[in-house]
Amino acid sequence: MPSRRFHGKTRSGCASCKARHVKCGEERPVCKNCIRRNTSCVYPSEGSPESNSKPERSPVAAGSVGDSFDGLDLTLMHRYSTVTSLCLLPSSGAQRVWQTEIPSTAREYPLLQHGMLALAAMDLACAAADEGEQGQMALYRARGLHHQGVALPMFRSLLLRDDHREQNVIFIFSIMLVMLAFASAQSAPTPPTLDEILDMFALFRGPRALWEMHQNGANKELIQTLFPKALPDRPDLPEAEFMNPDNPMIGIDHPDIDQSCAQAVEQIRWAWARHRNDQDDVRAMAWFPALMPQGFYEQCQEHRPIALAILNLYASILKPFHNRWWISSWDVILSSAIKNMAIAEHIRLPVLVDPSRM
Incomplete structure (x- = not known):
């Protein structure tokens, strides 16, 4: 009977590969498995106990207001505050909302925190793609998809609660989803198919439906600021x-x-x-x-x-x-x-x- 080939175990792979119990190629900053699956690629901190035992817990996975964020997220927040928030919608009123009012509201709603970080990550991913920096593009794209994935369950939860006080938060995040869908396609490893594009277009109907439902409600002023004559x-x-x-x-x-x-x-x-x-x-x-x-x-x-x-x-x-x-x-x-x-x-x-x- 042929002897079984021995495979040495490695404890230095990324958290995503460890969670899936697959061999990590350990390419940095993003391994090939995570690039192929469009998932967040986070490695244990060098020299930490976790690097020799268990995968590092993602610092932004839980979604509570008190969650800590890592150095990359600080970079993303700086990008959002200084660049991304000023380039989303053209009017000066809209720039004020994205740069000042939404971050203020995000103190209470982690949904918006993750939405802001996802937008900044996709902004940097698109910029890296334009410069041909594939490694940086993959890093930022993976982090953006991670924040979007964390935010989606929160979004669904708010929709089910149907609290009129949270209409602005729901409306803003629905717009974020549209922007993220467009931006994500520009940094994807392969271009989207026509059927995938049609699925993205369906996202536009979300903000439209919310606007029609609540245009005379709590978010009327916000809608008029973002879209002076909205749709x-x-x-x-x-x-x-x-x-x-x-x-x-x-x-x-x-x-x-x-x-x-x-x-x-x-x-x-x-x-x-x-x-x-x-x-x-x-x-x-x-x-x-x-x-x-x-x-x-x-x-x-x-x-x-x-x-x-x-x-x-x-x-x-x-x-x-x-x-x-x-x-x-x-x-x-x-x-x-x-x-x-x-x-x-x-x-x-x-x-x-x-x-x-x-």
Whole structure:
């Protein structure tokens, strides 16, 4: 009988691999297992008793107000306070809310603490990706996903409590989730598929639904500060601006365009007009995924050519927002996902707009 091959045990692997009882490659700052699984990679402190016995407890896992945070989290909080909070939404009122009011509220709600740290981590991950620093990108991305994962059960708990005093906290975190979804895709090891993107777009309906439910309630003032005219059915623009002949969406016609697709085209026209009127207004890119007709959304899920061609027009709305770190290259991400899916499924997309006008 062949002898069993001996494997030496190591006690210096990361906490995630130890918890899963798998061999850790011990690559630093993030091991390959954690990069592949998009999980937090935390190593025991060198020389500590835990480094020779048990995995180090994550300093931010429990989620109570009194939890301690490590040095990386201090870096993230500094980034949030000085950079991230100023680059989320454009208005000065929104910057004040993100930089001052939300951190103040977070003293009582760990949900927002973890949301702020997750945003800062994804901000740094995107910056590292732009610089080609793969190790740093993986480190920040893993920590951001960790904080998001810790926060989600807290979010669900607040939703179940239905306490009107916590409406602002719920609304703010739902916006954080949208930003995190967009940012996460830009630092992922592989680009998202079209179906994954459609799942992300569904997140936009959360803030929309909360706004509709509570626009006359406790969070009315907050909503008006963040979104001075929050997500109306159509932007406050004159008809002449909407029908501007430079609008590339004018005159789109195709025999396969049904009512829901026609409504989607109109929403993209209005988004284009909104951007033309105010080039720093992120509502131009938020309207479409938040308000797209359910019938159109289902056609996209079914990979119908006409719906995908219309969805591809939305990329032209995303393109001008490269200066927003959490939107950045999403026009390329969306167009590439649609193109790759069409190639894989041998789908020919109809041409709805002269490319030279985009």
